[in-house]
Amino acid sequence: MDLDQKDYEDFQHKVVFDPEDFGLALSSEIDFASMDHKILQVFARFYNEGWINEHGTKCFFISHLLRRILRLHGIEAHTRQVINFYSNVERGWSQIIGEPMNITHQGAIDSHSIVVTKDYILDWAVLQPIHWAFGMKSPIAFIGKNDESLWDEEQHFNSYGSVIWQRRRDHRNTKNIIFKQHDAIKEQTKKYFKKYRM
DSSP states (O other): OOOOOOOOBOOOSSOOSOGGGGTEEEOTTSOGGGSOHHHHHHHHHHHHTTHHHHHTTOHHHHHHHHHHHHHHTTOOEEEEEEEEEEEEGGGTEEEEESOTTOOOSTTOOSOEEEEEESSEEEEOOOIIIIIHHHOTTSOSEEEEEOOGGGTTSEEEOGGGOEEEEEEOOOOTTHHHHHHHHHHHHHHHHHHHHHHBOO
């Protein structure tokens, strides 16, 4: 019998941080008080482990890693390729990520990968095209509301601006990218569950 006495870190019963302190933009469509605290705590873990900073420029990597971890936590999650239309009218900022024939930064392909759960859109790889482009008062990640009526519609994120997520066809190199990253994603998942309870 294998007796593992390790005390893995579990989820807290409530969120004890303000998402904006972490650069996390929450849609005004979401009721913060009643949202799934596990999603917020997974974001805080990614942030505290340095993974948002390390992988927040690689949307395919971070979205497939996040999907895998959420599923192992029992949360149904899927990746989806989209176009992210970001704007902050007050600050004069705008960016389009994942639009076909529009490369937003060096080394990228013209697509953008996110994670969707039953209730949320998790777009955690906007470090280079948004945060590094516009500075400290711009978001490093988004959590939007996943509702059929809100796709292709503007969601507002308070002082962080607004986003429209639009579905798009998967990029033709998708399978190659995911295949190349598969082993690294598995290793990162192992690191995560060495610390956190499944």
